[in-house]
Amino acid sequence: MFRAGYVALVGKPNAGKSSLVNALVGEKVAIISAKPQTTRENILGVLTRDDGQIVFVDTPGIHHTKNALSKAMMKNVRSAVSGVDLVLYLIDGTTLPDSEEEEYIAHLGENKLVVRSKIDLPKQKPFNSDIQISSQTGENLQVLLEKILEKLPQYSQPTYIFEPDYYTDKSVKFLIAEEIREKALNLLHQEVPHGIAVEIIKFDEQENVVFIDADIVCEQERHKGMIIGKGGEMLKKIGSQTRTFAEQLLDKKIMLKLFVKVERDWRNKPEKVKHLGY
Numbered sequence: 184m185f186r187a188g189y190v191a192l193v194g195k196p197n198a199g200k201s202s203l204v205n206a207l208v209g210e211k212v213a214i215i216s217a218k219p220q221t222t223r224e225n226i227l228g229v230l231t232r233d234d235g236q237i238v239f240v241d242t243p244g245i246h247h248t249k250n251a252l253s254k255a256m257m258k259n260v261r262s263a264v265s266g267v268d269l270v271l272y273l274i275d276g277t278t279l280p281d282s283e284e285e286e287y288i289a290h291l292g293e294n295k296l297v298v299r300s301k302i303d304l305p306k307q308k309p310f311n312s313d314i315q316i317s318s319q320t321g322e323n324l325q326v327l328l329e330k331i332l333e334k335l336p337q338y339s340q341p342t343y344i345f346e347p348d349y350y351t352d353k354s355v356k357f358l359i360a361e362e363i364r365e366k367a368l369n370l371l372h373q374e375v376p377h378g379i380a381v382e383i384i385k386f387d388e389q390e391n392v393v394f395i396d397a398d399i400v401c402e403q404e405r406h407k408g409m410i411i412g413k414g415g416e417m418l419k420k421i422g423s424q425t426r427t428f429a430e431q432l433l434d435k436k437i438m439l440k441l442f443v444k445v446e447r448d449w450r451n452k453p454e455k456v457k458h459l460g461y
């Protein structure tokens with residue numbers, strides 16, 4: 184028997200959704216950071232096995248701020264949840280669900296699994312869940328996959344939603360832009376990271392080398408200074424860490440040039456949010 188279907192991952196920012204998708208798919212489709220609201224749009228990660236195919240939909244976290252970027256992100260969450268076969272609701276095991284979350288979970292109905300995440304961490308809090316996992320150690324991930332498959336539509340023969348070797352709906356350009364954003368998020372401190380977007384402005388793939396130019400868009404002149412860093416050190420670090428990922432992804436030499444651009448208050452401007460792809 185073959186099973187195939189769509190599974191959305193929902194939960195608060197930082198619950199570990201993107202880490203879980205990457206761990207289950209076995210490829211890095213979504214960037215990870217300790218800063219909330221890292222994931223901005225829905226990302227598909229596809230796992231294909233002999234007995235089934237699971238299409239994971241990683242979503243931005245559920246949150247309540249009101250700028251144009253947040254609104255676009257929440258719209259992405261709602262659209263992911265409607266029309267999937269199963270929802271995984273993730274809760275960081277070191278926290279307790281609040282009343283809004285409880286209500287949201289109840290409202291999801293039958294086709295859901297409540298997943299306690301990060302069980303490798305000490306100081307776990309008591310709450311009910313269907314399964315407990317750690318993306319870091321891999322604990323219970325195989326059991327989770329079995330539980331997911333059980334809940335997906337059945338077919339008498341292999342019925343693929345996507346080609347078996349396909350693992351994400353995102354382009355190489357998107358994955359590299361996101362990698363730049365992840366490196367910036369993880370290397371920069373303070374208030375800068377939330378206001379960052381990355382736009383690939385040149386992607387020229389030759390036989391042995393790929394030339395990539397990208398803009399890191401920030402909201403203020405002083406943020407620009409922080410992203411560039413003293414003597415260009417910060418920008419250099421972001422670039423070299425991204426290059427390692429891109430070279431593995433494309434199996435070619437990467438010539439990466441990063442620029443920093445100020446777009447005042449872009450997160451409050453719907454047209455800018457849209458232009459930047461969110």
Ligand SMILES: Nc1nc2c(ncn2[C@@H]2O[C@H](COP(=O)(O)OP(=O)(O)O)[C@@H](O)[C@H]2O)c(=O)[nH]1
Nearest residue numbers: 197198199200201202215216217301317318319
């Ligand atoms: N210890 C531990 N940390 C985790 C685990 N899963 C995710 N994290 C961390 O939690 C933070 C948020 O993870 P992320 O996957 O980006 O969460 P998302 O916002 O729900 O997508 C990151 O710092 C991750 O490294 C886990 O299983 N164990």
Ligand SMILES: [Mg+2]
Nearest residue numbers: 200201221222
């Ligand atoms: Mg995420």
